[in-house]
Amino acid sequence: MSQQPYLLEVNHVKKYFPIKTGLFNRVVGQVKAVDDVSFGIRAGETFGLVGESGCGKSTLARVLLKLKSATGGEIKFGGQDIARVGTGELRRLRQEMQIIFQDPYGSLNPRFLVKDIIGEPLRVHRRMSAKEVEDRVVELMELVGLDITRRNRYPHEFSGGQRQRIGIARAIALNPKFIVADEAVSALDVSVQSQVLNLMMKLQKDLGLTYLFIAHGLNVVRHISDRIGVMYLGKMVEVARTDDLFASPMHPYTKVLLSAIPQASPNRTKERIILQGDVPSPANPPSGCRFHTRCPFAQERCRVEEPKLETLGPDRQVACHFPL
């Protein structure tokens, strides 16, 4: 796996949102939603991205797809810097990267028939006759396990899990290389969630997909990911292979995050670290290491000097002055 080239390379990417106020929309500050993040995703792997709400993981995903443009930094998709490509070229690139959203209700147009939702990318990007589109839609519906006789129905006639399958069918319609799954299974019930996860793993194997899998459910991320990146307040604090990360987290935040998950096995006693306070505002992040205000191991140096993401072992980067 480690020999695989990077499909997506992210170097020092930043995304700042201006805070505007008053009559003239004066810019009084910036929310640093993503601040100097670097990592890479290899072809064929699943890269999990975890972190709490407001840590910038969804913003990062949208920046990677150029749904939002980056404030700074470089994003290379298949060797091409997506910040520099023109409109026509971007249109071609977009076919290779797709996204599956969290909310299976809000992400499907309620006035479109299911076949039109799944067929829309084909009509936009491919010169296909109506018949060809219909055939491809049927093929896609079979691939994701939807009943093809229901293609002339509206999204509201489907359950949450089935709607998510519709979203997946739409995402793979153009044979993309790269799919961002932004909390794609988070809104689903457990019994349905496992069905959708199995489908995503099967499609990855059959179609050779690369996933960026964003979720806050750490057990789900662990199951599906080859490597995991942990974000805190706009920063990537640790990147590691899944097994390494769970066996021995090196950043204190990762350790805290892992210890906080309630486990469905009551007989195990485990160490639990309970953090004080809330996540600080990204408009006014703490000085030095952003985690120092809540870190159980913080020292003087953490308050003043910001740690860099450094390589500490094979496939492992940690941004901490005193890694565990």
Add this chain to the structure above:
Amino acid sequence: MAEKILEIRNLTTGFLTDNGLVKATDRVTLNLEKGQTLCVVGESGSGKSVTALSVMRLIDYAGGIIEDGQVLFNGQDLVTKRQNEMLKIRGNRITMIFQDPMSALNPVFTVGEQIAETLRTHKKLPEKEAWRQSVDMLRKVGIPSPEIRAKQYPFEMSGGMCQRVVIAMALACNPELLIADEPTTALDVTVQAQILELLSQLKTEFRMSMLLITHDMGVAAEVADRIAVMYAGAVVEEGTVSEIFNRPRHPYTIGLLRSIPGLEGERGGELYTIKGSIPPLSKVPSGCRFHPRCPYAMDVCRTNEPPLRESVSGHKAACWLDDTGEDDPRPGKPNRVETKVTIGSRPEVTHS
């Protein structure tokens, strides 16, 4: 047998629709002993929230109708009470916290004022004393500088802080029973850990009993004494935490536990799935309501509804395949199913 603070007996609650009454809970029977925590777990549409709202009699306002059954709170039936009698119980002796703390608070009053209101209404405290106690409550739920925070509005606080305020409000009158409906679902994991810790600490301090509703088996494993599993409006299994996790007896519980990806052990393989999806409440299947999704369904399951049968230890399950070890002749008694579970791994089911 310890004293029961809450006994729900055959509670059937429904909603009137164009197609007649749709039952959201169907003969739900649950018991909660004093000082204990009962977790009701289930997926969406299982009727767990409706059960909670029925206990509070808030279901009347949500358009629901309690068709049948009793809700005995310290031996008194709440179902037959008038709403003005419920006003004295609700918010005072039984209180409730909800999933979304932001919408549970009034945005135009300060949080201190909202807690004080509860104390003035139920304890008839004078203004100043109510304010003093509400600041005190904020301190108890771990809000730093409570004197300043009490004068703030909900929008000035984070989600975790707001949930603490809601808990402070719920506990202000020292209730006997706290009903928590998905109290940590909207919160991040690190904040969830804080709130769960706080709830269990306060439960001891205030000597309350707790009915906790959650979809998260992990949360249930951490806080519950007993767990009731609901599916499509009915309780299908009930037992102690260890019984539910280590010796689950209902195929739905077994399937649910197996579907959850673990935090250790093997990963990346195909996950266990329960085929199909949860039926809408207007189309609850005949016989056993789980039979269309059950891998062990037999003829009897399609026609006859299995009763919730109790083992000697008090572990209850509603399944025709289930063998409690007791001598009870059932129609077409099937092969016995043994459930074998090793701790930390997923349960396995084998036919013998």
